[in-house]
Amino acid sequence: MSEQKTPMQRALPGLLIAGSLGGVGIVMVSLLSLAPKVDDGSAPIAATAQPTPTTVGVQNAGAFVLAPTVGPGGKDAPLTPARLDAPPPLPAVPVVAPIPPTSKAKASKTGKAKTGVRPIRIKIPKIKVNAPIGGVTMGKDGKLGTPPLTKRNQAGWYRLSPLPGEAGPAIINGHVSTRQGPAVFDRLRELAKGDQIYVYRSDGKVTQFTVSGIEQASKNAFPTKRVYGDVDSAQLRVITCGGVFNQKAHSYTDNIVVYATLSKKAG
Structure with a gap:
């Protein structure tokens, strides 16, 4: 004859199981209360605490800082702008004394030179x-x-710039392209530190300039002081367009500027 269980005895196993699950639930609630809150995007952005920058983050931010001076250029080297307050690049080779000043050519009403010395080639x-x-x-x-x-x-x-070979920055520019195709300075961006540029003058003098650096700068942040600023030695700036061509404005976004210093003179 089997033993008869009371209602309490029959309910005891279920109560033990329920008690165990309840204990587990209490433990889980306690652990979750210690875990960091996860931002699921429901909180306002202003209420979200900003993390402290790490060393890696600071180093990566430095990648967007402009170069302290104009770069040397070179094959397959990307052209980047230098800081606006950066000086012209240092000469690549020993410089020679400037040619003594002479009378520059004066322009007539048509824009053509009337008298005086001028660069011709x-x-x-x-x-x-x-x-x-x-x-x-x-x-x-x-x-x-x-x-x-x-x-x-x-x-x-x-x-209004100096004659090439005389003290100061002589300015020469030209197109990179026209509707007819590539123009005179189509390949100007290929120049690099150490390359040679020759300018011939109407007085028979030949000036050799050695490239000291090259940069590509936005026209909206053109390095005016670095390009046109006064210098004691005889220097040359050769300028053309670069960057992206704007079809509507019919112009490029950037300028390519080559910096060079007088290294030889003859005549």
Whole structure:
């Protein structure tokens, strides 16, 4: 004859199981209360605590800092701008004394030179440039003029800048392209520190400049002081366009600037 269990005895196993599960539940609640809160995006951004920057984060942020000076350029080297307050790059080779000042050519109403000495030709052997030089001036909008688009193989000398070979920064510019195709300075970005640029003058003098650096800078942050600022030695700046071409504005976003210093003179 089997033993009869009371109602309490029959319910005891279930109560023990329920008690065990209840204990587990209490333990889980206690552990979850100690875990860090997970931001699921429901809280306002302002209420979310900002993490302390790590060493890696600081190092990566430095990658966006502009270079302290103009880079040397080179094959397959990306061209980047230097800080606006950076000086012109140091000469690549020993410099020579500037040519004594002479009277510069004066422009007539048509823009053509009347009298005086002027640069007449520029040669850059590395990129196969051999081009005549005309004169350009500053427009009413404050922008430096360029050679006519119809003369894509012509460079322009800024008449208010020094004669190439004389003390100061001589300015020569030219187009990178026109509707007819590549122009005089299409390959200017290929130049690098140590390359040679020759400028021939109407007085028979030949000046050799050695590239000291090259950069590509936004036209909205053009390094005016570095390009046009006064210097004691005879230097040269060769400028063309670069970056992205804006079809609507018919212009490029950037300028490519080559910096060079007089290294030889003859004549």
